[in-house]
Structures are given as structure tokens and as C-alpha cells.
Amino acid sequence: MIKIINAVLTVLAGLAGALIVYWVLNKISELLPSKWEERAKPYFFIFPAIAAISLYLIYPAIQTLEYSFANADSTAWVGFRNYRELLTSSDFHSTLFNTLLWIIIVPAATIAFGLIIAVLADRLRPQGEKAAKTIIFLPVTISAVGAGTVWRFIYAANPPGEPQVGLQNEIVTKLGHDPVNWLQLSGGRVNSFLLMVILLWAQVGFAMVLLSAAIKGVPGEILEAARIDGANERQIFFRVVIPQIRPTIITVFVTVTITVMKLFDTVYVMTDGNFNTNVVGNQFFNELFTNYNNGHAATIVVLLLLAIIPIMVFQVRQFRAEEVTR
Amino acid sequence: MTTATTPTPVRLPAGRRSWRGRSGNAAGAGQGQASPLAKGVVVFIAILWIVPVIGVLITSLRPKDDANRDGWWNVFHEPHLTFQNYSDAISKAHLGQAFVNSFAIALPATFIPILIAAFAAYAFAFMRFPGRDALFILIVSMLVVPNYVAFVPLLQLYGHFHMVGKFPSVWLAHIGFGMSLAIYILRNYMSTLPIEVLESAKIDGATHFQTFWRLIVPMSVPALAAFAIFQFIWVWNDLLTALVFIGPGDSQPLTVAVSQLIGQQQQGWQLVTAGGFFSMIVPIIVFLSLQRFFVRGLTAGSVKG
Numbered sequence: 001m002i003k004i005i006n007a008v009l010t011v012l013a014g015l016a017g018a019l020i021v022y023w024v025l026n027k028i029s030e031l032l033p034s035k036w037e038e039r040a041k042p043y044f045f046i047f048p049a050i051a052a053i054s055l056y057l058i059y060p061a062i063q064t065l066e067y068s069f070a071n072a073d074s075t076a077w078v079g080f081r082n083y084r085e086l087l088t089s090s091d092f093h094s095t096l097f098n099t100l101l102w103i104i105i106v107p108a109a110t111i112a113f114g115l116i117i118a119v120l121a122d123r124l125r126p127q128g129e130k131a132a133k134t135i136i137f138l139p140v141t142i143s144a145v146g147a148g149t150v151w152r153f154i155y156a157a158n159p160p161g162e163p164q165v166g167l168q169n170e171i172v173t174k175l176g177h178d179p180v181n182w183l184q185l186s187g188g189r190v191n192s193f194l195l196m197v198i199l200l201w202a203q204v205g206f207a208m209v210l211l212s213a214a215i216k217g218v219p220g221e222i223l224e225a226a227r228i229d230g231a232n233e234r235q236i237f238f239r240v241v242i243p244q245i246r247p248t249i250i251t252v253f254v255t256v257t258i259t260v261m262k263l264f265d266t267v268y269v270m271t272d273g274n275f276n277t278n279v280v281g282n283q284f285f286n287e288l289f290t291n292y293n294n295g296h297a298a299t300i301v302v303l304l305l306l307a308i309i310p311i312m313v314f315q316v317r318q319f320r321a322e323e324v325t326r
Numbered sequence: 327m328t329t330a331t332t333p334t335p336v337r338l339p340a341g342r343r344s345w346r347g348r349s350g351n352a353a354g355a356g357q358g359q360a361s362p363l364a365k366g367v368v369v370f371i372a373i374l375w376i377v378p379v380i381g382v383l384i385t386s387l388r389p390k391d392d393a394n395r396d397g398w399w400n401v402f403h404e405p406h407l408t409f410q411n412y413s414d415a416i417s418k419a420h421l422g423q424a425f426v427n428s429f430a431i432a433l434p435a436t437f438i439p440i441l442i443a444a445f446a447a448y449a450f451a452f453m454r455f456p457g458r459d460a461l462f463i464l465i466v467s468m469l470v471v472p473n474y475v476a477f478v479p480l481l482q483l484y485g486h487f488h489m490v491g492k493f494p495s496v497w498l499a500h501i502g503f504g505m506s507l508a509i510y511i512l513r514n515y516m517s518t519l520p521i522e523v524l525e526s527a528k529i530d531g532a533t534h535f536q537t538f539w540r541l542i543v544p545m546s547v548p549a550l551a552a553f554a555i556f557q558f559i560w561v562w563n564d565l566l567t568a569l570v571f572i573g574p575g576d577s578q579p580l581t582v583a584v585s586q587l588i589g590q591q592q593q594g595w596q597l598v599t600a601g602g603f604f605s606m607i608v609p610i611i612v613f614l615s616l617q618r619f620f621v622r623g624l625t626a627g628s629v630k631g
Contacts (some may be wrong), residue, residue, distance in 0.1 A: 042454075064475050120364045148585070152598070326559065
């Protein structure tokens with residue numbers, strides 16, 4: 001009970017603190033001569049936001065770049081040693097390869113499934129559509145840890161001859177085969193693919209909602225015109241609807257790609273990167289908390305940032321283009 | 327589920343029929359006229375999506391021996407159910423405390439950034455000042471920066487101030503991580519509000535502070551609510567930030583507690599599933615009760631780094 005009261009009090013204190021900051025900032029700006037007040041006020045309004053972003057993203061990014069050229073406890077410069085060590089290590093190659101597999105497969109598969117479900121659910125009666133979409137969207141709200149409990153249970157394996165607890169092995173044994181220890185099945189990266197299934201399960205609902213909204217937003221006149229020109233349903237879908245919803249497809253693609261690039265929790269709760277399922281996010285975590293190597297951890301982040309820069313440039317361009325039409 | 331490319335604000339057309347439905351053409355696949363195959367596929371996928379969750383729910387309600395002996399589908403011929411696993415998880419595995427901690431982390435980490443972002447969004451949408459566009463571009467580019475960049479430097483910084491393991495360490499982190507998306511969504515929403523209202527308020531002698539509180543905040547409620555739900559679920563479900571800055575212990579949130587529980591599998595499936603389902607309850611309730619806002623939040627802007 002005391003804990004709960006404590007929590008409530010800290011919550012209130014946090015909020016009150018934030019409000020007081022603005023009140024004080026506003027008062028300060030009102031003390032200025034009115035000409036200066038008008039000039040200064042915008043900066044007072046944005047100051048806390050810019051400060052938060054500077055402290056939590058910009059300053060750390062620069063600092064991380066610096067640490068990537070320093071040793072494990074950030075006490076001496078080592079030049080490019082961290083980069084050399086990581087990029088020549090065969091373990092890290094395997095980690096990079098796994099991450100690449102995720103990047104190639106998951107965003108594309110998410111969009112494909114999302115599109116199929118969006119199109120099919122669209123044809124159901126409204127109640128049916130809503131029910132199906134609610135169910136498929138539900139995993140989006142579940143944490144990776146929650147999803148981990150769900151899927152560990154699906155993939156669970158008991159020794160042959162015993163009753164199976166995991167659904168997948170129940171099916172396998174009912175079909176007359178021996179149970180398989182799915183998460184340790186690293187040959188052909190099968191276990192990595194099984195982990196991808198989890199993320200798909202968790203992300204397809206997100207893709208479905210956005211794509212479905214976009215499909216419903218395609219103007220009727222365009223479709224009508226295509227029909228009058230004699231296009232069949234398949235042509236309309238691939239040649240009219242898909243190009244029309246392209247911006248949304250790109251949004252979903254970028255979103256899922258970034259999610260996958262910084263994937264951590266799904267792998268952490270399922271295998272912790274063992275059995276050759278490691279990805280970059282987990283390697284970062286292990287360098288930081290298992291190997292206590294700030295240099296390697298920072299280097300991994302820098303590599304990740306380099307990979308994300310093209311996406312960032314693309315974002316800014318998109319934004320500029322949209323602002324022009326606004 | 328954390329993100330926004332320049333989130334093409336997809337507007338949900340209320341009440342508009344589907345592209346299939348509008349025409350009623352020869353193919354005849356309008357709304358409500360799904361072919362049996364299409365219907366079958368959707369039902370099949372929906373079942374595939376929900377069965378794993380139902381399996382966890384049922385297992386979490388089975389007695390320890392049943393749950394660890396055979397699969398949950400056997401519950402239909404050995405129908406013993408109990409809430410014992412939940413009370414064990416809450417008291418013995420300390421999930422009750424973790425539940426309170428999750429709220430103590432997620433509530434301030436939701437409301438403080440909204441307040442800060444709303445002020446900034448107001449300035450970006452309605453005030454003219456040198457450097458405005460450049461600063462906003464900076465915020466847009468920050469949307470995709472992964473929060474990984476913050477961990478190494480901030481652990482060191484927090485170490486100096488003895489903040490590691492305390493709630494403010496994660497509050498501040500989530501304020502920083504959520505800020506760019508919050509400003510982006512709110513500014514885009516605010517710039518669609520009618521400018522005339524603001525001008526008349528100005529003529530009536532209202533200060534910016536008054537205009538903000540009395541006009542803009544009430545008018546922006548849909549966007550504020552959408553972001554609030556989005557951020558709340560994101561923080562509630564976050565594992566990495568909590569693991570790095572708080573770690574296992576008295577202040578751990580549910581995600582950390584449950585991931586510990588998964589690690590100690592000898593506790594048995596009944597406890598792992600109870601813990602897992604317990605951690606999902608709040609997001610599921612939030613989603614089901616505020617679905618409308620939630621979907622709007624997703625469509626308004628979904629790419630966060």
C-alpha cells in the first residue's frame with residue numbers, strides 16, 4: 001500500500017514539476033520588455049522539448065561515436081580497433097547475417113500478409129470485418145515479453161513418449177514424428193525463421209490497419225474509370241489500388257524495417273541469442289552487460305546509425321515534399 | 327510496434343464503402359459478399375492469431391500438475407480451473423509490485439512528454455521565429471534514431487548522479503525518446519486547426535499562454551489522446567530501457583519481472599503463463615476500450631526510432 005501511495009506521489013510530483021517549469025518560463029518571458037517577450041517566447045516554449053531531445057538523442061549519439069573509438073571502459077583511445085575486431089569476428093558476421101535475414105524477410109512478409117488480410121476482411125460484413133480485425137490487431141498491443149510467453153509455449157518440447165505441452169510438437173507427434181526442440185534447430189536458420197513468425201504475428205495487425213485505411217481511401221472515381229476502361233479486378237488491384245496506396249506501403253515498410261533493425265526483446269526472451277539466433281540488438285546488450293565492453297557496444301550502435309542514415313534522409317525528403325503540398 | 331516515416335497521415339474515411347463494395351460489378355465481391363474461400367481464409371487467420379493467446383490463458387488457469395503434465399487442449403476432458411497461479415505470480419513472483427511499478431513508470435512517461443511536446447508543437451505551428459524550420463527538420467530526422475544511442479552515455483551520466491535503478495531514470499529516457507514523435511504528431515494536427523480562432527483570440531488580448539490552454543489544448547484532444555495511448559502502451563511494453571536503466575529488483579516493471587520468470591522455467595508453465603497473461607491485461611483493456619483513438623494514433627504517425 002505504501003508502495004502504491006509512493007508511486008502516486010512520484011507521478012504527481014513529476015507532473016507538477018513539468019507544469020511549474022512552464023509557468024516559470026512563461027513568467028520570465030513576461031518580465032522581459034514586450035518586444036523581447038514576443039521574440040523570446042517561442043524559444044521558451046520549445047526549450048524543454050529541444051533540451052530533452054538534445055540530452056537523450058543528440059548528445060548521446062556524439063558521445064557514442066566517441067566511445068566507439070575507445071577501449072572497454074572508455075578510458076583510452078584505441079583508434080579503429082573496435083571496428084576491426086567486430087567486423088572480422090565470425091560470430092559478429094553470423095549476427096549480421098541473421099539481422100540481414102530479418103530485414104529481408106520480415107518487412108516484406110508483414111506487408112504481404114497485411115495486404116491479404118486487409119483486402120479479404122474488407123469483403124466481409126461490417127461486424128465480421130471488425131471482429132477479424134480486432135483479433136488480428138490484438139497482438140500489436142502485447143509486449144514482446146508477453147508474446148515470448150505465448151510462443152515459448154507453442155514451441156515447447158517434451159522428451160519423446162511424454163505428452164507434449166507445446167502445440168507445435170503436439171501436432172508433430174500426432175503425425176507420428178518425434179518431437180523437435182524447435183528453438184535449438186539452427187540448421188538452415190530454422191529457429192530464426194520461427195522467431196520471425198512471432199514478430200509477424202505481432203506486426204501484421206499494424207500493417208493491416210494502415211493498409212486497410214488506405215485501400216478504403218482510394219477514390220471511387222478512379223476505380224470506376226478503370227472499370228469503364230475494361231480492367232478486371234486483378235488488374236484494378238495491382239495497377240490502380242497498389243499504386244494509390246504506395247505511400248502507406250512505404251510507411252509500413254520503413255516502420256517495420258526500423259523495428260527489425262533494432263530488434264531486441266523478442267530474441268532476448270526466446271533464445272537470448274543462443275543457438276545461432278543472435279541479432280545486432282542483442283549483441284549490443286550482451287557487449288554492454290555481459291562483456292562490459294562499452295567500446296564494442298558503442299561501435300555496434302554507430303554501425304546501426306550508419307545503416308539508418310539513408311532512411312533518415314528519405315524521411316526528411318518525404319516531409320519536405322509533404323510540406324510543399326500542405 | 328514503435329514507429330513514424332513521415333507518417334503519411336492516412337485518414338480513415340468514415341462510412342465509405344470499400345473499393346470492391348462501391349461498384350457491385352460482375353465479379354460481385356462487394357462488402358458482405360465475400361466468397362466462401364475469402365471468408366474461410368479470414369476466419370482461419372483469425373483463429374491462428376487468437377489460439378496461442380487462448381492457450382496461454384487456459385494454461386494460466388490450470389492447476390500446476392495439470393499444466394505441466396500435458397497440453398492446454400486437454401482441459402476439455404480434465405476441467406479443473408484455479409486462480410491459484412495468479413495469486414502465486416502476484417505475491418510469490420512479486421508481479422503485484424511490478425504491476426504498480428509499471429504504472430509508476432508509464433504514467434509520468436506518458437503525460438510529461440505530452441505536456442512538453444504540446445508546448446513545442448504550439449510554437450512550431452503558430453509562432454514565427456528564426457530557426458523554426460531548421461529545428462523542425464531536426465525533429466523529423468530524430469524520428470528514426472534508435473534509442474540504442476542513449477544507453478552507453480546515459481548509463482555513465484546516471485551513474486554520476488546515482489540515478490540508476492530509480493524511476494526518474496526511465497521517465498526522463500522515455501520523455502526524450504518519445505518527444506520527437508509527439509511533437510511531430512501534435513504539430514501536424516495543430517496546423518490543421520482553423521487559424522481564425524487564434525487570430526480572434528489575439529485580438530481579444532489573449533496571451534499565447536492563455537490561447538494555448540483555453541483554445542489549442544481542448545481542440546487538440548483527439549491527437550493528444552491518440553499519442554497518450556500510443557506512448558502509454560509503448561512504455562508499458564518496453565523491456566530494453568527498463569532492463570538497462572532499472573534492471574531486476576524492487577523497482578522492476580512487469581516486462582522485466584516476467585522476462586525473469588521466463589528465464590526460471592523450473593517454476594513451471596502455470597506460473598509463466600499466468601505472469602505473461604497478467605502483463606498483457608492492461609494493454610488489452612486499453613486497446614479494446616480506446617480502440618478508436620488507438621487506431622488513429624497508429625495511422626497519424628507510426629515511425630519511432
